[in-house]
Amino acid sequence: MKDNEIITLEFEKTIAEVEEKIKRLKQVEAGEGIDIGSEVDRLQQKSQRLLKQLYTKLSPWQKSQVARHPNRPHCLDYINGLIDDFEPLCGDRAFADDMAMVGGIGSFRGQSVVVIGQEKGCDLESRVKYNFGMAKPEGYRKAQRLMDLADKFKLPVIAFVDTSGAFPGIEAEERGQAQAIASSIERCLNLKVPFVSIIVGEGGSGGAIAIATANRILMLEHSIYSVISPEGCASILWRSAEKVKEATEALCLTAQDLRRLGVIDEIIAEPLGGAQRDHNEIILRVGDVIARHLKELSVHTGEELKRRRTDKFLKMGRHLAKPE
Amino acid sequence: MNWIADFVRPKIKKATSKEIAENLWTKCPECGQMLFNKELEKDAYLCSYCGHHLRLPLKNRFEMLFDDGKYKQLALPKLVDDPLSFKDSKKYSDRLKAYRRLTKNDDAIMVACGNIGKIKTVVAALDFTFMGGSMGTAVGEGIVKAVDFAIKTTSPLVIISASGGARMQEGILSLMQMARTTAAINLLKEKNIPYISIMTDPTTGGVSASFAMLGDIHMAEKGCIIGFAGARVIEQTIRETLPEGFQKAEYLREHGMVDIVFERTEMKNKLVKILKLLLNKKD
Numbered sequence: 001m002k003d004n005e006i007i008t009l010e011f012e013k014t015i016a017e018v019e020e021k022i023k024r025l026k027q028v029e030a031g032e033g034i035d036i037g038s039e040v041d042r043l044q045q046k047s048q049r050l051l052k053q054l055y056t057k058l059s060p061w062q063k064s065q066v067a068r069h070p071n072r073p074h075c076l077d078y079i080n081g082l083i084d085d086f087e088p089l090c091g092d093r094a095f096a097d098d099m100a101m102v103g104g105i106g107s108f109r110g111q112s113v114v115v116i117g118q119e120k121g122c123d124l125e126s127r128v129k130y131n132f133g134m135a136k137p138e139g140y141r142k143a144q145r146l147m148d149l150a151d152k153f154k155l156p157v158i159a160f161v162d163t164s165g166a167f168p169g170i171e172a173e174e175r176g177q178a179q180a181i182a183s184s185i186e187r188c189l190n191l192k193v194p195f196v197s198i199i200v201g202e203g204g205s206g207g208a209i210a211i212a213t214a215n216r217i218l219m220l221e222h223s224i225y226s227v228i229s230p231e232g233c234a235s236i237l238w239r240s241a242e243k244v245k246e247a248t249e250a251l252c253l254t255a256q257d258l259r260r261l262g263v264i265d266e267i268i269a270e271p272l273g274g275a276q277r278d279h280n281e282i283i284l285r286v287g288d289v290i291a292r293h294l295k296e297l298s299v300h301t302g303e304e305l306k307r308r309r310t311d312k313f314l315k316m317g318r319h320l321a322k323p324e
Numbered sequence: 325m326n327w328i329a330d331f332v333r334p335k336i337k338k339a340t341s342k343e344i345a346e347n348l349w350t351k352c353p354e355c356g357q358m359l360f361n362k363e364l365e366k367d368a369y370l371c372s373y374c375g376h377h378l379r380l381p382l383k384n385r386f387e388m389l390f391d392d393g394k395y396k397q398l399a400l401p402k403l404v405d406d407p408l409s410f411k412d413s414k415k416y417s418d419r420l421k422a423y424r425r426l427t428k429n430d431d432a433i434m435v436a437c438g439n440i441g442k443i444k445t446v447v448a449a450l451d452f453t454f455m456g457g458s459m460g461t462a463v464g465e466g467i468v469k470a471v472d473f474a475i476k477t478t479s480p481l482v483i484i485s486a487s488g489g490a491r492m493q494e495g496i497l498s499l500m501q502m503a504r505t506t507a508a509i510n511l512l513k514e515k516n517i518p519y520i521s522i523m524t525d526p527t528t529g530g531v532s533a534s535f536a537m538l539g540d541i542h543m544a545e546k547g548c549i550i551g552f553a554g555a556r557v558i559e560q561t562i563r564e565t566l567p568e569g570f571q572k573a574e575y576l577r578e579h580g581m582v583d584i585v586f587e588r589t590e591m592k593n594k595l596v597k598i599l600k601l602l603l604n605k606k607d
């Protein structure tokens with residue numbers, strides 16, 4: 001992904017103008033051999049300054065847009081960047097192969113692992129192919145089947161979470177979307193191997209937690225994780241699509257909110273201007289953090305890992321009121 | 325209910341607004357008949373014209389289930405209210421106060437224990453009248469405590485769901501209750517203690533996608549709505565009309581998600597029969 005191909009978000013307009021100027025100057029330079037290097041340098045510094053100003057204080061709504069940025073690295077980008085010898089595995093052994101739920105085996109820094117995750121796709125064609133990262137029951141059953149495999153061969157599980165939610169449709173309901181998600185959460189809890197989940201973009205509700213009930217839950221700096229989409233929340237509680245910013249703030253869905261609430265274990269810092277601006281850098285950072293957590297978890301027995309995961313979730317959101 | 329009712333009783337299709345305001349009548353959502361509230365309560369909230377199962381208040385259901393209508397309610401630990409300081413058009417903390425006044429309950433769950441067919445049983449039930457039975461941290465706490473108590477007393481657990489899903493006003497903490505309640509149910513399963521999930525109208529969203537769908541046996545009240553996504557969301561996504569009976573209990577049974585669809589009048593007998601068979605108990 002080259003810098004100049006990145007889609008500009010609405011709140012990034014000032015930066016886009018500066019970047020456009022740089023692009024034009026570079027074209028002139030290339031075409032006519034005039035030295036305007038110092039002007040380019042000045043503008044580049046300006047754009048970095050603007051990026052820093054913007055990205056150090058993104059509002060929750062702006063973070064939601066960054067989390068859903070189409071140029072952000074998606075599940076398959078992380079797999080390609082981090083997993084050697086990756087072999088995609090297909091199907092739930094009952095109904096179909098759900099493309100929205102990617103899964104397979106491969107080697108992560110010398111250790112065989114099972115990888116699962118939702119893939120959103122990066123252009124119109126691939127988005128349709130991966131159903132926009134919205135898995136159906138067969139996707140959640142595929143995830144369970146791969147977790148069975150991980151348990152059997154004692155392979156750690158890495159999950160890349162990036163979905164707006166489980167697919168809402170007639171056939172998904174008929175095949176038991178609710179049951180598939182419930183049993184996927186149950187399967188996560190029963191794993192006897194180290195299990196790390198990373199919210200790389202959007203962690204959408206039940207469709208996300210189905211593969212995020214892990215020993216360690218990590219979030220990228222500008223990712224979001226929520227019980228309902230800001231849009232859905234605005235339309236239900238405010239009865240107005242225009243209240244989406246208010247809903248986003250109220251939901252406390254940023255990585256920083258979730259860390260404060262004790263839901264996640266670590267925030268992975270993104271490169272300046274978001275993961276979409278430097279794929280290699282964020283993929284490397286994610287890899288380093290996963291490696292550290294897997295190493296920490298590897299000292300425990302399978303039974304301990306399961307018990308610790310269970311204890312972690314039994315306490316989730318349990319804040320006792322002070323006696324009156 | 326009574327086939328003869330159709331022609332020996334005059335149909336009442338309308339009540340004055342004053343009468344409705346005085347809480348004398350309820351309109352059957354299925355056939356539109358006006359039902360006299362006092363009779364409705366006596367009839368276990370079944371429409372005397374079409375047999376439609378209206379929502380049954382928790383206390384009435386407990387009285388129907390437990391032997392001689394006797395049970396002990398378990399006190400639940402009090403959690404921090406409104407952990408996110410959530411506010412939409414109203415403050416969540418104010419909503420909580422209003423629902424507590426209305427339902428005389430702390431949140432959308434009640435846990436009780438007592439004998440059902442002479443078998444000591446723990447029952448947790450969600451209250452739809454309390455914010456649509458939505459699951460936040462307090463409901464999660466109730467399920468965890470119900471499981472604890474069932475394990476401690478080696479009693480079967482019955483959870484009666486009636487919920488629109490997660491409590492949005494508790495944000496991510498409500499989503500976490502899906503994993504939390506599932507973790508609790510897991511502990512029960514490890515002890516081989518029976519867990520019967522009874523789904524009533526409605527059982528959707530985060531509740532259906534966690535403990536409600538993880539029972540040893542799934543029972544569903546006739547005609548109730550069970551599903552993950554709301555029908556409206558599905559219609560908007562796929563822009564198709566939904567099939568007849570979509571997401572009804574019978575449809576779920578047909579698609580392999582529910583074992584037993586029961587009429588309310590046979591709820592207790594069915595449950596007792598199942599508990600006795602699972603526990604290999606003779607009279």
Ligand SMILES: [Zn+2]
Pocket residue numbers: 352353354355356357371372373374375376
């Ligand atoms: Zn009726």
